[in-house]
Each structure stands twice: as structure tokens, then as C-alpha cells.
Amino acid sequence: xxxxxxxxxxxxxxxxxxxxxxxxxxxxxxxxxxxxxxxxxxxxxxxxxxxxxxxxxxxxxxxxxxxxxxxxxxxxxxxxxxxxxxxxxxxxxxxxxxxxxxxxxxxxxxxxxxxxxxxxxxxxxxxxxxxxxxxxxxxxxxxxxxxxxxxxxxxxxxxxxxxxxxxx
Ligand code: SAM
Numbered sequence: 001x002x003x004x005x006x007x008x009x010x011x012x013x014x015x016x017x018x019x020x021x022x023x024x025x026x027x028x029x030x031x032x033x034x035x036x037x038x039x040x041x042x043x044x045x046x047x048x049x050x051x052x053x054x055x056x057x058x059x060x061x062x063x064x065x066x067x068x069x070x071x072x073x074x075x076x077x078x079x080x081x082x083x084x085x086x087x088x089x090x091x092x093x094x095x096x097x098x099x100x101x102x103x104x105x106x107x108x109x110x111x112x113x114x115x116x117x118x119x120x121x122x123x124x125x126x127x128x129x130x131x132x133x134x135x136x137x138x139x140x141x142x143x144x145x146x147x148x149x150x151x152x153x154x155x156x157x158x159x160x161x162x163x164x165x166x167x168x
Contacts, residue, residue, distance in 0.1 A: 031143035074149035081114035
């Protein structure tokens with residue numbers, strides 16, 4: 001068993017043999033997320049923007065990459081759900097042996113590439129740290145990306161000739 005697969009299978013759940021090399025499409029962690037939740041049982045299934053304050057701290061050399069971020073009220077955060085198992089193809093979310101769903105029909109943290117996403121409200125920037133509300137991850141979860149909300153973002157690059165860009 002892969003060493004990072006930490007949770008147990010429930011009866012009837014199914015796994016796939018993972019054959020992809022671990023070094024394939026390596027993701028670099030660019031920061032860490034501090035939240036009030038130490039265990040999955042206490043962690044919300046989806047974050048709420050009236051939820052508690054969480055702190056996203058960005059590592060060097062990426063702190064300069066925060067330039068301009070204070071111009072946005074909403075950010076899309078991508079994080080690596082590092083405590084997840086990665087071999088589940090069929091899941092029983094309630095653990096009751098009744099209803100099963102394919103992994104891609106769920107927003108479960110257990111997935112082949114355990115990327116979590118959340119739209120958060122940006123309260124303020126404190127140097128290398130974003131103070132936000134709206135997360136749903138464990139304390140210490142690795143950060144993989146930060147993007148301005150699609151609704152607020154307008155392209156900074158020139159138009160692409162011939163491209164029909166959709167609304168920004
Ligand atoms: N909002 C994200 C999404 O939709 O992509 C994540 C949703 S997922 C259902 C949130 C749950 O993942 C939490 O309730 C917790 O049980 C679990 N979780 C949170 N942080 C985790 C981590 N670092 N590793 C594994 N599981 C985690």
C-alpha cells in the first residue's frame with residue numbers, strides 16, 4: 001500500500017491499482033494553510049465565507065507573487081489534501097453500505113489527485129500571509145495555488161488575435 005494512504009476502506013468501496021510514477025507531474029507546495037481544524041471530523045465539508053478566519057502563508061520565493069492580490073475580495077484557493085487516499089474509484093460517503101458513487105461524482109477528498117478548491121473572502125494581506133474566510137481543510141494543509149476569482153478578474157495580457165474570449 002502506498003504510504004500516504006492513511007484512511008481505511010469502507011465495506012464495498014473499490015480501489016484501483018496505481019501505476020503512474022510518483023514523480024509524474026510533480027506539484028510544488030508554495031505555502032501552508034493554518035485553520036482551526038485538527039481532525040477531519042471537525043472540519044467542514046465545504047467552507048463558508050461566514051466561517052472562521054484562516055491564514056494562508058506563502059513561502060519564498062513566492063511572496064512577491066502576491067503583488068496586486070489585495071485588489072480582490074474573492075480568491076480561488078487550490079490545496080493538496082495530503083491525508084487522502086488516492087486509489088478510491090467507488091465510495092460510500094455515508095459509510096452506511098447503502099449508496100455508492102464514483103469518485104468523480106463526488107467532491108470527496110479521496111481522489112487520484114487530491115486537489116481541493118475553495119472560493120474564499122480575502123479579509124487582509126499581512127506580508128506573506130492572506131487572512132481569509134471560506135476554507136474547509138485541516139490545519140497545515142499544503143497550498144498549491146492562488147487565483148483571483150473569475151468574476152472579478154479582467155485579463156492583464158493583450159487580446160489574442162483570432163481568439164474569441166468568453167466573458168471575464
Ligand atoms: N472544498 C474542497 C473541494 O470541494 O474541492 C474540499 C472539499 S472536501 C469534501 C473537505 C473535506 O476534506 C473536509 O471535511 C475534511 O474531511 C477533508 N480534508 C480537509 N483537509 C484535508 C487534508 N489535508 N487531507 C485529507 N483530507 C482533508
